[in-house]
Amino acid sequence: MDALVNKRINRVIKGDQNAFAEIVELYQNQLYQICYRMLGNRHEAEDIAQEAFMRAYVNIHTFDQKRKFSTWLYRIATNLCIDRIRKKKPDYHLDAEVRGAEGLNMYSSIANDDELPEDELTRMEVQERVQYEISRLPDKYRAAIVLKYIEELPLAEISEILDLPLNTVKTRIHRGREALRKQLSNL
Amino acid sequence: MNTCPENIVQWMNDYLDGDIAPADETALKEHLESCSACRKHYQELSKTIAFVQSASHIQPPGDFVQATMARLPKERQRAGFQRWFRQHPLLTAAALFCILMSAMLFSSFNDEQQFAFTKQPNLVVEGETVVVPEGEVVTGDITVRNGDLRVEGELQGDVTIVNGKYMASSGVISGEVEEIDQAFEWLWYTIKNGVKDAASIFGSDNTETD
Numbered sequence: 001m002d003a004l005v006n007k008r009i010n011r012v013i014k015g016d017q018n019a020f021a022e023i024v025e026l027y028q029n030q031l032y033q034i035c036y037r038m039l040g041n042r043h044e045a046e047d048i049a050q051e052a053f054m055r056a057y058v059n060i061h062t063f064d065q066k067r068k069f070s071t072w073l074y075r076i077a078t079n080l081c082i083d084r085i086r087k088k089k090p091d092y093h094l095d096a097e098v099r100g101a102e103g104l105n106m107y108s109s110i111a112n113d114d115e116l117p118e119d120e121l122t123r124m125e126v127q128e129r130v131q132y133e134i135s136r137l138p139d140k141y142r143a144a145i146v147l148k149y150i151e152e153l154p155l156a157e158i159s160e161i162l163d164l165p166l167n168t169v170k171t172r173i174h175r176g177r178e179a180l181r182k183q184l185s186n187l
Numbered sequence: 188m189n190t191c192p193e194n195i196v197q198w199m200n201d202y203l204d205g206d207i208a209p210a211d212e213t214a215l216k217e218h219l220e221s222c223s224a225c226r227k228h229y230q231e232l233s234k235t236i237a238f239v240q241s242a243s244h245i246q247p248p249g250d251f252v253q254a255t256m257a258r259l260p261k262e263r264q265r266a267g268f269q270r271w272f273r274q275h276p277l278l279t280a281a282a283l284f285c286i287l288m289s290a291m292l293f294s295s296f297n298d299e300q301q302f303a304f305t306k307q308p309n310l311v312v313e314g315e316t317v318v319v320p321e322g323e324v325v326t327g328d329i330t331v332r333n334g335d336l337r338v339e340g341e342l343q344g345d346v347t348i349v350n351g352k353y354m355a356s357s358g359v360i361s362g363e364v365e366e367i368d369q370a371f372e373w374l375w376y377t378i379k380n381g382v383k384d385a386a387s388i389f390g391s392d393n394t395e396t397d
Binding site for chain 1: 251
């Protein structure tokens with residue numbers, strides 16, 4: 001797989017645009033999936049996935065062919081997704097600890113403001129509900145959870161995609177799982 | 188709950204990551220059997236995972252590839268050339284050389300609109316006509332530019348006439364006669380000669396090294 005992809009990359013570097021279309025063909029499903037789960041919106045997912053491919057194309061000569069192409073591509077995409085999510089959010093840092101409340105941060109104090117009423121939740125279809133709950137996760141946990149449980153990638157690869165130490169990735173997955181558990185406690 | 192081991196949640200997470208020390212795993216299992224609160228916590232966590240994994244695969248729209256390709260930057264043609272130049276410095280240098288050489292060639296062609304000929308003893312010039320007089324023998328090649336050549340005597344050598352005419356007459360030429368009328372023919376002639384010269388240089392090199 002890697003050798004095949006690298007062959008196409010070399011053709012792209014030589015100016016063969018069709019070779020890049022083949023690369024898009026190969027990775028479109030996974031990349032779109034990641035973007036959709038991160039953003040929770042088909043239109044935005046398409047936009048960001050295309051943007052990610054476009055950036056990969058423009059910077060293809062910087063890709064180190066000894067590494068895995070998918071890791072590099074997913075990294076571009078998750079960064080774009082996180083940027084997009086942060087742009088949509090209000091300007092305060094949710095991670096910042098609330099004054100005088102040790103261990104509490106803005107996440108806990110906003111206490112899921114956008115939470116839907118329970119009867120509405122129970123009326124949701126399962127698929128809708130899954131996406132809703134993923135979307136409620138803080139972006140840094142969301143990326144780790146999506147890569148781990150939707151894409152089912154090994155932890156080492158997730159740590160490379162997110163450019164974080166392995167232990168940090170583990171912590172984020174643990175916290176993400178714990179946050180989801182609390183969100184789903186009424187299930 | 189106050190008897191729960193301090194690391195119980197950490198163990199659960201390690202276990203769910205498939206990354207738990209055997210001793211911790213035994214302790215975790217023992218504790219889960221005896222503690223219903225922790226058992227509930229663990230079951231909720233594994234239910235959470237199953238719930239997230241029940242997310243179905245979402246397909247990108249059918250025209251995703253075309254739409255993506257349409258978004259690629261338009262200046263790629265130029266980028267392609269730049270890449271090509273970067274990767275083929277030798278060919279780039281060669282192409283540059285060819286361009287400069289041909290420019291030089293054309294400029295020299297334009298400079299040489301004047302009447303000129305190879306100086307040989309015994310040659311006579313009448314206006315813009317070079318004459319090999321009757322009864323004379325000229326040895327060597329003759330090139331005439333922007334003029335004509337008439338041979339009445341004998342010429343032992345090749346004749347090249349650029350933008351002029353060789354006028355047939357009673358004389359004898361023991362070499363080849365070549366008439367060149369146009370710029371492109373002149374160019375071709377120069378290139379041919381250049382190659383011949385180069386070949387003779389390399390040829391003599393070879394014979395020297397042999």
